[in-house]
Structures are given as C-alpha cells and as structure tokens.
Amino acid sequence: MSEGEHDIVVVGAGIVGICAAAYLAEAGRKVTVIDRTGICEETSSGNAAAFAFSDVLPMAQKGMAWQAPKWLLDPLGPLSIPPAYLPKLAPWLWRFLRAGSPARHEAALAAQASLMRLAEAEWMSLMDRSATRRMLREAGSLELYESEGEFKASLPGWDERERFGIAFQHLTRHELPEYQPGLSQQFVRGTFVPGWKTVSDPKLLGKAIWKHAETAGATFLPGEVALIMPSGDRLTIQLRQGRTLRAQKVIIAAGAWSHFLARQIGDRIPLETERGYNTTLPVYAFDLKRQLIFSRHGFVVTPLETGLRIGGAVELGGLRRPPNYARAKAMLDKAKQFLPGLKTEGGKQWMGYRPSLPDSLPVIGRARGAGNVHYAFGHGHLGLTQAAATGRLIRDLVLGQAPAIDLSPFSPQRF
Ligand SMILES: Cc1cc2nc3c(=O)[nH]c(=O)nc-3n(C[C@H](O)[C@H](O)[C@H](O)COP(=O)(O)OP(=O)(O)OC[C@H]3O[C@@H](n4cnc5c(N)ncnc54)[C@H](O)[C@@H]3O)c2cc1C
Helix, strand or coil: CCCCEEEEEEECCCHHHHHHHHHHHHCCCCEEEEECCCCCCCHHHCCCCEECCCCCCCHHHCCHHHHHHHHHHCCCCCEECCHHHHHHHHHHHHHHHHHCCHHHHHHHHHHHHHHHHHHHHHHHHHHHHCCCHHHEECCCEEEEECCHHHHHHHHHHHHHHHHCCCCCEEEEHHHHHHHCCCCCCCCCEEEEECCCEEECCHHHHHHHHHHHHHHCCCEEEECCEEEEEEECCEEEEEECCCCEEEEEEEEECCHHHHHHHHHHCCCCCCCEEEEEEEEEECHHHCCCCCEEEEHHHCEEEEEECCEEEEEEEEECCCCCCCCCCHHHHHHHHHHHHHCCCCCCCCCEEEEEEEEECCCCCCEEEECCCCCCEEEEECEHHHHHHHHHHHHHHHHHHHCCCCCCCCCHHHCHHHC
C-alpha cells in the first residue's frame, strides 16, 4: 500500500469512531482514524458518563412530546428551540412526533432493547480486552420525583422497561436518604436502577480505548474530511488541508456532522443536533453516591473521578449558533436547590452536540450509493452507551459476517 493508500478510514475520533477502530484493528485490519480535533475532544469528551443500558424508551415516548409545551415556556428550561431555527427544524420535529405514535412505539422499543443488550455485553468485553474495567462504576442510578403525581406519571415507562427485563426498585421518601444523603425535602419518591452504570470519566475512557486500538495497529491522522468520492472499487478522500487519500472502506462516524458526508454519497439522513450543557465542579463539591436523575428538569448529576458533573437539557439550535451558557447555570442553580450542601464554586461549563435522529435510533449500515462506505452515527443521548456495540456491528459488516443483531431498524435507508 503506498503512502496515500489506506485499508479502512474512520472519519471521526469520538467514542463511536474510536470503538469502531478498536474492533476493526483487533480483527487485523489496518485502520486510519481522521479527526479535525483529536481523540474524544468534542461531544464524547464532556457527556454525563452513563452506560444507560436500561434507557430503552425512545425520546418521543419518554414524555418529551407531552412535556414539551410546558418546557418550551421556560426560556432556560429543559427544552428550547430558538424561534429562528424552527423553520429548518420543522421536518425533523414532524418525524420526531410521528415516532411517538403507538404504531411505531413497540418496534422502536424492541430495537433499542436489542441494541442495549448487545451494548452491555460488548462494553464489558471491550473493557476487559482494553484493561479499562477499573473505570466502570456500578452504583446504579436514582431518579427523583417531587410529587406523587410526577411519580405516578412515570409508572407506565417503568412497566415498559419491566417487559424488557430491566430491574428497578421504587422508593418512598423515607428510603431516599439511604440512597443519597443530603437531598432536599422536596423529593417524595425515587426509583433506584441497580443495573445503571457510569464511567469514571468519558474522555479518559475514550483515550484509553484509543490506546488499545493503537496497540492493535490503528493510526491517527489529524485533518478535516471535505469530500468522499467513490472511484472504481476504492474511495477518494479529500482533506480540507489539501491532502488526498484513497481507501478500500470508509466508516463515517463524524457525530452531528455525519450527514454532510453521507449526502455526498447519496443518502439524505435527517440528522439534527440536540445541544446539551453542563458544569463540572471540583470532586469535593458534594458527596454523591451515584448518578441522580431529575427527569422533570431534564438533567442529571454524575460523580466522576475528575469532578462532579451537572447537566443535560436539550437545545434544538443547530450547529452554528453560539452556546448559551445561561442554560448550564440554570441547571447548576437547580442542583443547589435539590442538594442544599452543594458547593457551586470553581465549575467549568461545557456544551456538546448530540447527534440525533428523529426516532432515537442510530444509523448503522451501508451507504446506498457505495457498498464500501458504512455509517455509524446518530446515537443521540446514548452514544457512549452504544459505542462498543456499534463498533462490533461495524466490524461484522466490514468483515462480511452476519451482524450480531437485526440491523433493519437502524438502516440508513429507513427514512
Ligand atoms: C450534555 C450531554 C450529556 C450526555 N450524556 C450521555 C451519557 O451519559 N451517556 C451516553 O451514552 N451518551 C451521552 N451523551 C451523548 C453522547 O455524548 C454522544 O451520543 C456521543 O458522544 C456521540 O459520539 P460520536 O462519536 O458519534 O460523536 P462525537 O463525539 O461528536 O465525535 C465526532 C467526531 O467527528 C469529528 N468530525 C466531524 N466532522 C468531521 C470531518 N468532516 N472531518 C474530520 N473529523 C470530523 C469531530 O471533530 C468529532 O471529534 C450526552 C451528550 C450530551 C451533549
């Protein structure tokens, strides 16, 4: 192979691209990962660190659709849509609302549950192979409710999860301090999910997985991919910096920017970004026992090895608008109300771009116009959770093996 000739090029060094690279390198393929910033430096660097294997309900069914009107009234609430962005967003929103219809509900739920079963098995196995198990935290999660009404409204969702074998335990007000001391008295109920896991820091995990991929032979090339063109049985890849490469196969794992590249190969994929915000406080900010979930307020609090991370929210504002860090501050203020002993000084604010499809399922499959281009993007709120499973599935496809699960619900051509 000459200098410009490559076997497999992965575009994007977020957690999804890194996991795909690790699986392919382990299988003996020569992998080159191209990224314009670095290894897990963008959305995969600052997320809430959850391996949310039990989070099988698609967003449209998770109450977002019915809570949305109320949320939208609060300019710094859990959901916001800048009015100027609404016309561009309308087709995606329409598909999102349709995805919440009862007719599509069961299929999406079953697809998500099958991907989650694989996600858990693949992460545990990849962590063992890459010696990163020490980064796993198995303390479960605690979801909190401020009224009996809010708790009751959550019950159908828990019934759905129960059907898929997800264990949980509802808690009374009196049991809450045992699971998290120092909570405000305003919480009257909770649900503990023992199988929920977190990692000690998502960026450090991504970098450790990359080390493993590198040891297996993967290499990194800094650069921004401007163009991917099929040429004969190969692909030509042009970098914005002027260099041109050729590859036998390309994996597009460019997160919220993937649809720009997919369009060049003939697939129009309705990818949007759900921007999210957080603040990471110093580790000593609060003695947190496990991840706390405040669904009604659209944010979580996570204990990390590197700090205490408070954030979430959804801003459907596209890729170009500057961040509005007042959102991060609003969640921090609420967290102080919910955990009165929280020390709020010394925090670092962050915004990330969740890559989201309207049916809350990722795109994992072949391009329509080029059988040697594979897509691995659109994991929305669950990219960390589903990255290893996606790496496994991409490896199956590239090696021409039967995929570990039915991939039709994740087809790029489903829209
Ligand atoms: C606030 C928040 C909290 C979250 N919490 C969780 C959680 O607890 N658990 C969970 O599972 N998920 C969570 N997520 C979602 C998760 O972070 C994402 O789904 C995941 O990081 C997406 O990974 P990715 O590899 O697809 O994309 P990214 O991490 O965005 O990586 C894509 C990479 O592609 C590169 N790129 C793009 N275009 C090009 C190009 N043309 N050329 C070269 N490089 C390019 C970018 O530089 C980037 O590095 C959260 C997200 C947010 C915002």
